[in-house]
Amino acid sequence: MTTTEQNIDEILIPILEKVSDPEIPVLSIMDMGVVRTAVIEKDMVKVQITPTYSGCPAMDVIGDDIKSALKAAGYDSEIELILAPAWTTDWITPRGRKALEDYGIAAPLNAEADISVLLEGKRLVKCPQCGSTNTRLVSQFGSTACKAQFQCDDCQEPFDYFKCLK
Amino acid sequence: MKNKNLYNYILGIADNSLILGQRLGSLTGHGPSLETDIACTNISLDLFGQVRSYYQHAAKIAGDNRSEDDIAMLRKEREYVNVLLVEQPNTDFAYTMARQFLFDVYHLSFLQELQKSKDLTLSAIANKSIKEVSYHLRFSTDWIKRLGDGTAVSHQKMQEAIDGLWTYTDELFHQTEADKAMVAEGIGVDVTLLKEAYYEKVGAILEEATLEIPESKWFQKGGKKGIHTEHLGYLLAELQYMQRAYPNMEW
Numbered sequence: 001m002t003t004t005e006q007n008i009d010e011i012l013i014p015i016l017e018k019v020s021d022p023e024i025p026v027l028s029i030m031d032m033g034v035v036r037t038a039v040i041e042k043d044m045v046k047v048q049i050t051p052t053y054s055g056c057p058a059m060d061v062i063g064d065d066i067k068s069a070l071k072a073a074g075y076d077s078e079i080e081l082i083l084a085p086a087w088t089t090d091w092i093t094p095r096g097r098k099a100l101e102d103y104g105i106a107a108p109l110n111a112e113a114d115i116s117v118l119l120e121g122k123r124l125v126k127c128p129q130c131g132s133t134n135t136r137l138v139s140q141f142g143s144t145a146c147k148a149q150f151q152c153d154d155c156q157e158p159f160d161y162f163k164c165l166k
Numbered sequence: 167m168k169n170k171n172l173y174n175y176i177l178g179i180a181d182n183s184l185i186l187g188q189r190l191g192s193l194t195g196h197g198p199s200l201e202t203d204i205a206c207t208n209i210s211l212d213l214f215g216q217v218r219s220y221y222q223h224a225a226k227i228a229g230d231n232r233s234e235d236d237i238a239m240l241r242k243e244r245e246y247v248n249v250l251l252v253e254q255p256n257t258d259f260a261y262t263m264a265r266q267f268l269f270d271v272y273h274l275s276f277l278q279e280l281q282k283s284k285d286l287t288l289s290a291i292a293n294k295s296i297k298e299v300s301y302h303l304r305f306s307t308d309w310i311k312r313l314g315d316g317t318a319v320s321h322q323k324m325q326e327a328i329d330g331l332w333t334y335t336d337e338l339f340h341q342t343e344a345d346k347a348m349v350a351e352g353i354g355v356d357v358t359l360l361k362e363a364y365y366e367k368v369g370a371i372l373e374e375a376t377l378e379i380p381e382s383k384w385f386q387k388g389g390k391k392g393i394h395t396e397h398l399g400y401l402l403a404e405l406q407y408m409q410r411a412y413p414n415m416e417w
Contacts, residue, residue: 055215055218083287084286084290086297118304140205141201143204145212149201
């Protein structure tokens with residue numbers, strides 16, 4: 001995991017952990033790995049966030065939510081959107097992956113397995129409802145840019161799979 | 167403007183994504199099935215996201231209070247420098263996917279080179295976009311194969327689409343003045359070097375899809391110089407409507 005590039009003041013972590021992804025409300029932006037920097041400089045918190053996908057419409061909202069969470073804790077802040085290094089699904093924390101699964105979204109597989117399920121029709125993605133891997137791809141694109149649509153052939157439930165991005 | 171070449175160079179990249187994004191976006195609610203509808207609009211969203219980064223960068227270089235919205239929305243037809251391929255209409259789903267495929271193969275190889283750019287913003291945008299465009303290419307390639315190697319009707323339609331769009335492929339590899347200047351500075355990609363691998367890759371996939379590689383050697387050009395097909399004007403009328411009707415609104 002490339003979390004070494006993160007630079008977040010410890011005192012800010014509990015505040016930022018309360019900010020959730022507006023499209024996946026069970027997931028904190030910290031567990032998503034989109035906050036790269038949050039440091040107190042004088043009386044201002046400098047925050048850098050990075051988008052999961054370029055067109056992610058949630059970024060503006062996330063920026064605003066961070067601002068108001070910090071404000072509520074007594075900090076003024078400055079939000080900057082950065083592109084490099086590019087976000088990868090490897091930055092989702094183990095706790096974040098669990099939150100996804102509990103919410104009904106299958107967490108990303110590794111890059112190789114991801115290609116084999118999306119391109120070669122391999123059945124490897126675990127259904128978040130019943131745990132079966134007897135699942136198939138319905139569409140490479142899902143309800144948001146980061147997800148693909150799957151269906152479980154055991155419990156028949158359709159579900160989202162969070163695509164691997166590396 | 168101090169760095170006119172760089173500005174023009176960025177528009178050359180971004181306009182392709184803007185116009186293709188608009189084409190795909192107009193399928194919202196009109197795709198042949200829910201899944202393909204969502205896929206096309208997802209791809210559109212990725213392209214618009216990339217476009218914003220490019221235009222923000224261009225606006226900074228222009229340095230004259232121009233905003234990303236101004237660049238995207240307030241130019242005239244002749245000032246758009248996208249390739250003709252991306253402005254071609256969504257004639258049918260075969261055309262939509264053939265256009266996507268013919269562009270995606272180019273787009274991915276272009277971004278792979280742009281990553282090495284000395285302009286760190288361009289290199290960062292490229293690096294970010296590659297991940298997204300890889301998915302686009304997977305999707306369009308899948309449909310080329312599925313329709314090409316599908317039923318007699320789907321095969322015929324896909325062949326017609328490839329034949330119809332083939333004439334716009336060569337332009338992808340034409341160099342503009344801004345291209346040449348930026349290649350010399352180590353900022354731009356020499357597109358002429360991408361051509362051979364492009365036709366090899368496209369050819370291999372068409373073959374796998376049981377489609378014929380068009381033999382025609384006559385190619386259209388002009389988009390990169392602002393000389394467009396009749397389709398672009400209509401697209402811009404729709405794209406620019408809000409900004410013209412309600413000046414200064416923001417994305």
